[in-house]
Amino acid sequence: MGDIVAVTGATGDVGGKTVEALRAAGKTVRAIARRPEQVEAFRARGIDARQADLGDLPALTAAFEGVDQVFLVTAATQQQREHGVVGVQAAQRAGVRALVHLSGGDAALGSTIPWARAVAEIDVDVRASGLEWTILHPSGFMTNLLPSGPTIRRGFFPQTMGRGVIGWIDSQDIARVAARVLTDGVHVGAEPVLTGPELLDGRGVARALTEGLGRRVRYVHLPSRAFEGVLRVTGMPAWQAAGLRQQFGIVARHGLDGIAVHTDQVERVTGTPARSMADWARASREVLLGR
Secondary structure: OOOEEEEOOOOOHHHHHHHHHHHHOOOEEEEEEOOHHHHHHHHHOOOEEEEOOOOOHHHHHHHOOOOOEEEEOOOOOOOHHHHHHHHHHHHHHHOOOEEEEEOOOOOOOOOOOHHHHHHHHHHHHHHOOOOEEEEEEEOOEHHHHHHHHHHHHOOEEEEOOOOOOEOOEOHHHHHHHHHHHHHHOOOOOOOOEEOOOOOEOHHHHHHHHHHHHOOOOEEEEOOHHHHHHHHHHOOOOHHHHHHHHHHHHHHHHHOOOOOOOOOOHHHHHHOOOOOOHHHHHHHOHHHHHOO
16 A cells, blocks of 8 residues: 545645645645546646546546545535545545545534535544544635625625624645645544634624725625525526525524634644635735736
């Protein structure tokens, strides 16, 4: 068995950043991608890559052959639960030693949020897999604010979370934690909750954006149904818009499912503090402001 780390979701946000962080740490990485052109792009950069869909158990098992650890990242789709099942089974069949699962800070089996329920169910599979494991529970991603760029440019941050608080985290910090855990390679059933350095409600997010962007951004509170309607107008699928309404209009607004938690786990694991929302906005200025 080689000391290879396979990363699913390698073309996505956290997965892609983790691939780079692992390479920087000197680890041998295998990127798992769905399309041939994605595989070729990784290989052109000198990164081992294999083609496999998370819904294809034989292909994913083959992609995991010779791998020591897997970073299991599943996308928030209607097939997320199925993809998690396949990911765990493929790791078992391929003889993988350890799994690191990207779960969620609000993961809960009874959640009304599709992706929070899906990752909680995958967590159950990971714990029962018979493999060594670590489960990461990150809070709300700062990068999820990027689609709000057009309204932020106009000076507004429309949301429905009200005074509910979230420990917003930079996805780069999640990747740094994942890379350190995978580089150390020691898995004893830990489930660290990963957050940024502060708990922010809607107005707090607007203040941080104002500071980071150097221009005023105001929080605009929307009733949850109006928030869902706005998302639908942008072309978002109904199931996803309904899930986001639940996530922000109910879970975040009322502090349910452990979402209103702040920890220093990013610094404990990596030795470097998590990035603040203002610093993230400053670094993301060109994208947020369309420049």
